[in-house]
Amino acid sequence: MSDLDDLYQTLILDHNRAPRNFRQIGSPSGHAEGRNPLCGDTFDVWVSVAEGVVTDVAFLGQGCAISKASASMMTTIIKGKSVDEVRRLFERFHQMVTGRAPADDGEKSAVRKSLGCLSAFAGVAAFPIRVKCATLAWHALMKAVDEGAERAKGV
Amino acid sequence: MRDRVPAVVTAPWSGERVRADFPMLARVTRGNRLAYLDSAATALKPQAMLDAVSDYYRNVSANVARGVHTPSQEATERFEEVRSAAAVFLGASAGEIVFTAGTTASLNLVAQTIGRLRLEGGGAEILVSELEHHSNLVPWQLVAQATNATIRAIPIDDGGDLDLDWLARNRSERTRVVAVCHVSNVLGTVNPIRRIADLAHEVGAVCVVDGAQGAPHLPVDVVALGCDFYAVSVHKLFGPTGLGLLYGRRALLEGMPPWQGGGGMIGSVSIERSTYAPPPARFEAGTPPIAEVYGLGAVLEYLGTWDWEALGHFEDRLVELARSELRALPGVTVFGAPRARVGVVTFGVAGVHPHDVGTALDAGGVCVRAGHHCAQPLMAKLGVASTVRASFGPYSTEGDVVALLAGVRRAQKVFGR
Numbered sequence: 001m002s003d004l005d006d007l008y009q010t011l012i013l014d015h016n017r018a019p020r021n022f023r024q025i026g027s028p029s030g031h032a033e034g035r036n037p038l039c040g041d042t043f044d045v046w047v048s049v050a051e052g053v054v055t056d057v058a059f060l061g062q063g064c065a066i067s068k069a070s071a072s073m074m075t076t077i078i079k080g081k082s083v084d085e086v087r088r089l090f091e092r093f094h095q096m097v098t099g100r101a102p103a104d105d106g107e108k109s110a111v112r113k114s115l116g117c118l119s120a121f122a123g124v125a126a127f128p129i130r131v132k133c134a135t136l137a138w139h140a141l142m143k144a145v146d147e148g149a150e151r152a153k154g155v
Numbered sequence: 156m157r158d159r160v161p162a163v164v165t166a167p168w169s170g171e172r173v174r175a176d177f178p179m180l181a182r183v184t185r186g187n188r189l190a191y192l193d194s195a196a197t198a199l200k201p202q203a204m205l206d207a208v209s210d211y212y213r214n215v216s217a218n219v220a221r222g223v224h225t226p227s228q229e230a231t232e233r234f235e236e237v238r239s240a241a242a243v244f245l246g247a248s249a250g251e252i253v254f255t256a257g258t259t260a261s262l263n264l265v266a267q268t269i270g271r272l273r274l275e276g277g278g279a280e281i282l283v284s285e286l287e288h289h290s291n292l293v294p295w296q297l298v299a300q301a302t303n304a305t306i307r308a309i310p311i312d313d314g315g316d317l318d319l320d321w322l323a324r325n326r327s328e329r330t331r332v333v334a335v336c337h338v339s340n341v342l343g344t345v346n347p348i349r350r351i352a353d354l355a356h357e358v359g360a361v362c363v364v365d366g367a368q369g370a371p372h373l374p375v376d377v378v379a380l381g382c383d384f385y386a387v388s389v390h391k392l393f394g395p396t397g398l399g400l401l402y403g404r405r406a407l408l409e410g411m412p413p414w415q416g417g418g419g420m421i422g423s424v425s426i427e428r429s430t431y432a433p434p435p436a437r438f439e440a441g442t443p444p445i446a447e448v449y450g451l452g453a454v455l456e457y458l459g460t461w462d463w464e465a466l467g468h469f470e471d472r473l474v475e476l477a478r479s480e481l482r483a484l485p486g487v488t489v490f491g492a493p494r495a496r497v498g499v500v501t502f503g504v505a506g507v508h509p510h511d512v513g514t515a516l517d518a519g520g521v522c523v524r525a526g527h528h529c530a531q532p533l534m535a536k537l538g539v540a541s542t543v544r545a546s547f548g549p550y551s552t553e554g555d556v557v558a559l560l561a562g563v564r565r566a567q568k569v570f571g572r
């Protein structure tokens with residue numbers, strides 16, 4: 001059952017059991033809900049962006065180990081990064097979990113290295129049905145960031 | 156676990172023997188023998204069905220009720236022959252069987268035709284139940300919004316049986332529709348349709364039955380059940396996707412307006428208006444799923460060779476085995492214990508999300524459904540967002556149950572690390 005152990009890495013199980021930044025932000029610059037209509041899993045993501053940099057991010061909700069751990073690790077890794085960096089990170093993350101990361105070994109490990117602890121989700125590629133779980137919070141985050149930017153522009 | 160007293164069993168059912176008829180069971184998934192425990196989502200298909208569909212496309216390939224040529228005539232004859240066979244299967248007559256796209260389409264048809272007629276005027280009420288699939292809820296919500304009707308749900312008790320006293324107390328002359336499932340797709344509850352239909356009829360309401368999970372497990376006789384409408388999905392009955400049946404009591408069908416307009420459902424047409432064909436054609440606008448009807452024909456012939464009594468005992472034994480074995484596992488909760496139940500066992504594993512259980516099972520070749528099963532109100536009642544459901548069919552085996560249990564233990568092991 002190596003696929004399974006590969007998917008549920010210790011790091012993922014740890015974040016599932018004890019999710020980080022599992023709270024609400026008082027006055028965020030953006031908020032969005034991520035919902036997987038297939039399973040009913042829902043996460044709320046709050047983000048604070050100041051001068052193009054993520055200063056705080058948090059989430060609440062319920063979901064499977066993959067979606068919850070992904071949300072948790074996302075919040076730990078993006079704090080202090082610029083919105084552009086976060087976008088590029090999500091792009092690479094998405095490529096990895098959909099199995100579209102460059103095949104060449106050297107390059108692949110380069111992508112993985114750039115993803116840091118997020119590379120724990122590489123096993124998702126063997127379970128395509130779980131890609132939605134791994135990216136649920138990320139999509140909500142991007143929505144929250146965009147919503148925040150829209151709001152800032154509108155005011 | 157059925158309500159009736161077991162009759163004398165001729166020969167016990169063999170899941171292993173029937174497996175040879177279902178080519179899909181030969182496949183391997185993730186290096187494992189397939190343990191298909193998701194028949195409630197869609198049933199596997201027998202070879203005879205596949206042959207019939209392919210025979211239609213290869214050798215007939217004609218539209219029905221339209222051509223003067225020989226293939227078209229053959230197709231039309233076969234189409235109506237299968238309608239008659241479906242009528243026999245449900246204990247109805249051919250004129251009472253409408254071909255639809257599935258249970259969902261059948262229920263929408265009923266809601267938008269007789270439902271709308273009966274609910275018009277405001278203040279009317281639809282009674283559904285807490286067990287219902289979204290298919291037997293949302294169509295009623297749509298028509299309720301259009302007619303200012305209200306929807307209330309017959310509650311379930313702790314075991315998952317409907318509270319019929321509630322129904323008896325709460326029905327009134329405002330109740331125009333009572334819509335319930337024959338069998339719950341989550342708890343397996345077999346509802347006492349006769350009783351429910353009688354309670355509905357006493358206040359002048361129509362009784363609509365979602366038979367999606369009934370027809371694959373129970374012999375259905377719509378006259379004995381006493382319902383006015385009975386909806387079936389052919390894909391859950393070992394047939395092709397995209398085809399459904401709607402039984403409607405003839406007197407009611409005749410008074411119903413069309414749902415969708417188009418070719419085939421008319422008497423005559425001018426630019427401004429049309430007259431409509433009598434039922435069932437009135438409700439079959441456009442080219443019907445002809446190949447699928449050929450497939451259904453083969454399925455009905457195949458099902459005709461089955462000893463349903465023996466099959467019932469066989470499925471009940473497997474479901475009860477799975478229930479008791481799962482219950483014996485520490486950390487596993489089996490949901491519901493309705494008095495009469497068929498087909499499914501729904502459970503949760505402490506500390507492991509149903510999706511993760513599903514993936515752990517998949518890694519061992521076990522196919523189950525993990526999620527809300529399109530029954531979110533029932534999930535809310537159970538106090539969970541989702542569950543794992545294993546569902547059984549004529550080709551299920553004890554080996555499938557063993558694989559299921561091994562998969563649950565594997566999930567617990569992975570998450571216990």
Ligand SMILES: Cc1ncc(COP(=O)(O)O)c(C=O)c1O
Nearest residue numbers: 257258259288290340365367388
């Ligand atoms: C009880 C019940 N009703 C309705 C449906 C809907 O059937 P279909 O999607 O084939 O229209 C299902 C299938 O999931 C079901 O289990």
